Amino acid sequence: MTHLRTQCAAAFLVFAAVVCTTHADTSTEPRNLGQLKQELKDYHARDYPLQVATVLSAAEEWVKSRAAKVKKPALILDVDETSLSNWDEIAANDFAYIFNGPCSIPVQIPCGNLAWDQSFRATAIAPTLHLYQEATRLGVSVFFVTGRYDDPPEKSATELNLWLVGYRGWEGLVMRHDHTGTVAAYKTGARAQVEAEGFVIIANVGDQESDLVGGHSERTGRIRNSVGEAD
Numbered sequence: 514m515t516h517l518r519t520q521c522a523a524a525f526l527v528f529a530a531v532v533c534t535t536h537a538d539t540s541t542e543p544r545n546l547g548q549l550k551q552e553l554k555d556y557h558a559r560d561y562p563l564q565v566a567t568v569l570s571a572a573e574e575w576v577k578s579r580a581a582k583v584k585k586p587a588l589i590l591d592v593d594e595t596s597l598s599n600w601d602e603i604a605a606n607d608f609a610y611i612f613n614g615p616c617s618i619p620v621q622i623p624c625g626n627l628a629w630d631q632s633f634r635a636t637a638i639a640p641t642l643h644l645y646q647e648a649t650r651l652g653v654s655v656f657f658v659t660g661r662y663d664d665p666p667e668k669s670a671t672e673l674n675l676w677l678v679g680y681r682g683w684e685g686l687v688m689r690h691d692h693t694g695t696v697a698a699y700k701t702g703a704r705a706q707v708e709a710e711g712f713v714i715i716a717n718v719g720d721q722e723s724d725l726v727g728g729h730s731e732r733t734g735r736i737r738n739s740v741g742e743a744d
C-alpha cells in the first residue's frame with residue numbers, strides 16, 4: 514500500500530483559503546515484495562525478449578566482423594540465463610533459490626536447484642543459440658564458463674542439457690571446482706587460461722556483472738534479466 518503524505522499551506526487571502534497538495538511518499542517505504550515479483554514477471558514477459566535479442570544481435574555482428582581477422586578466435590558464454598533458461602524453475606519457486614531437494618515433473622514449488630540442473634530441463638535462449646551456431650560455423654571456438662560446480666553428475670547433466678537444446682561441438686566447458694574466492698575472479702582466471710592456450714577471446718556474453726568484469730575479452734555483452742545479481 515502506498516502511503517500518502519499531505520502538505521497544506523495556508524493561503525491567507527481574502528477568505529484565508531487553505532491549499533493542500535497530496536503526493537506519494539517514496540522516500541521511506543520499502544517496495545512491496547509481491548509487486549516487485551510481478552514487475553519482474555512482467556519484465557520477463559514484455560521487455561526481456563527484446564533485451565536479449567538486442568544484446569545477442571550486437572554480439573553476433575561483432576563476432577562475424579572479427580572471426581576471420583583473428584587467429585584462433587574464441588567466444589565465451591555463461592551458461593545459466595545466458596545460454597540456458599531456467600525460467601520454469603525460477604517462476605515455479607516464485608524467485609526463491611532452493612539448492613537441495615527434489616524437483617518434480619511438472620515443476621512445482623519447491624524445486625531443488627541441483628535436481629533441476631540434473632534433470633536437464635533448461636531450455637535454450639534462442640538468440641544465444643543463434644550466436645553459438647554462427648560462431649561455430651565461422652570457426653570460432655566456444656567456451657562455456659559457468660559457476661555450476663564441477664562434479665560428475667552436474668557436469669554430465671550440464672553437457673547433456675546443452676547438447677539436447679542444440680549447443681553442439683563446443684571447445685570447452687569450464688566449471689567451478691574451487692569454492693573459495695569470488696565468481697568474478699574464477700571466471701577471469703578461466704578466460705586467462707583460454708588465452709594462455711593461444712586463443713583470442715573476441716566476445717564474452719553473460720547475464721551477471723561477475724561474468725564480464727576482469728578483462729580478457731575484446732567485447733562484452735550483458736543480458737539483463739529478472740534474476741538479479743547472484744554473486
Ligand SMILES: [Mg+2]
Nearest residue numbers: 591593594720
Ligand atoms: Mg548466468
